[in-house]
Amino acid sequence: MDNITHTLAGALIGQMGLKRRSRFAFAACLLGANAPDIDVFAPLAFPVDGIEFHRGPLHGVFAWPVLAAGIVLILWLVDRLRPAPPDAIPFRPGPLFVVAFLAVLTHPFLDWLTTYAIALLAPLSWRWSSGDAIFIIDWVYWLLMAVGISWSAIRWRRGTAHPGRPAQIAGLLMFIYIAFNLGESARVENATAAVLRSRGIEPTLVVAGPPPLAFWERTIQWRSADRFGSGTYDFTHGLMIDRQSQPLRLDDPKLARAKAHMRYVVSFLVWSRMPIVVDIDGRTYLSDQRFYGPLRSRSVPAAVRRFFRGHAFLIPLDNPPPSS
Numbered sequence: 001m002d003n004i005t006h007t008l009a010g011a012l013i014g015q016m017g018l019k020r021r022s023r024f025a026f027a028a029c030l031l032g033a034n035a036p037d038i039d040v041f042a043p044l045a046f047p048v049d050g051i052e053f054h055r056g057p058l059h060g061v062f063a064w065p066v067l068a069a070g071i072v073l074i075l076w077l078v079d080r081l082r083p084a085p086p087d088a089i090p091f092r093p094g095p096l097f098v099v100a101f102l103a104v105l106t107h108p109f110l111d112w113l114t115t116y117a118i119a120l121l122a123p124l125s126w127r128w129s130s131g132d133a134i135f136i137i138d139w140v141y142w143l144l145m146a147v148g149i150s151w152s153a154i155r156w157r158r159g160t161a162h163p164g165r166p167a168q169i170a171g172l173l174m175f176i177y178i179a180f181n182l183g184e185s186a187r188v189e190n191a192t193a194a195v196l197r198s199r200g201i202e203p204t205l206v207v208a209g210p211p212p213l214a215f216w217e218r219t220i221q222w223r224s225a226d227r228f229g230s231g232t233y234d235f236t237h238g239l240m241i242d243r244q245s246q247p248l249r250l251d252d253p254k255l256a257r258a259k260a261h262m263r264y265v266v267s268f269l270v271w272s273r274m275p276i277v278v279d280i281d282g283r284t285y286l287s288d289q290r291f292y293g294p295l296r297s298r299s300v301p302a303a304v305r306r307f308f309r310g311h312a313f314l315i316p317l318d319n320p321p322p323s324s
Contacts, residue, residue, distance in 0.1 A: 005138065015167035021092065055117070130273075292314075
């Protein structure tokens with residue numbers, strides 16, 4: 001999920017009432033909601049690749065209490081350096097840890113809902129999972145949270161009774177929206193698997209995620225032991241699975257050579273749930289089916305397709321550099 005959404009999620013739970021649990025509790029909400037993404041800086045300090053490490057250990061269950069404790073420690077230091085005025089809410093380390101922990105939890109939960117996936121048990125297990133329910137930037141999220149946060153903030157300032165109620169209602173509506181999308185993706189994925197089996201194809205993985213803006217539609221990617229294909233779903237046309245499919249080509253000699261010489265290729269394969277080898281304009285690339293599909297789908301805006309073409313989801317496999 002984008003960090004605007006994560007920040008809004010932190011602000012939302014703060015306005016629900018958590019910001020009153022301790023001095024700096026609202027800051028803990030904002031910091032906790034974004035804390036797992038400090039892993040984007042890991043490649044600057046450690047010999048890791050972002051594609052593998054991001055949404056890995058610092059998004060996993062073992063990091064959640066550590067991140068929350070780190071936030072409490074930082075805010076404790078601020079409290080020592082800047083003593084609270086007499087009428088301020090006192091600094092309460094225990095309640096503040098609970099607030100920070102809840103804020104941290106919002107981050108992997110929102111990330112899990114996308115198709116990008118998350119390794120919840122990293123580094124013990126690099127098994128990636130996802131809910132396939134929400135696009136990485138979702139306008140419904142933004143709308144619900146912006147209204148809930150703003151309305152509650154006004155009520156807190158005016159001293160109105162139950163000031164956190166609008167934020168709480170916005171959170172409830174978000175859960176209903178999330179539940180609908182989780183159910184819709186699961187339904188479309190199960191229906192896709194049934195269609196494929198009727199054609200004599202046993203799918204090993206089906207991912208049905210929403211395109212940008214149109215959360216009620218689904219872009220479908222499926223794969224079997226040796227082939228992959230795609231499809232779409234919308235209310236007007238129903239489920240449409242393309243008859244054409246392509247080989248995965250994971251036994252391509254170019255991929256084997258690249259794995260031996262390019263660390264990034266190995267890291268990409270650790271992260272990728274749906275790796276494929278494809279030819280584009282006479283060149284061979286390693287890609288991930290979930291993000292290769294948007295390169296060709298007309299249901300995805302052209303600007304998004306151009307972004308994916310220039311992103312790290314296409315790795316050239318021609319002429320890998322010699323190993324050192």
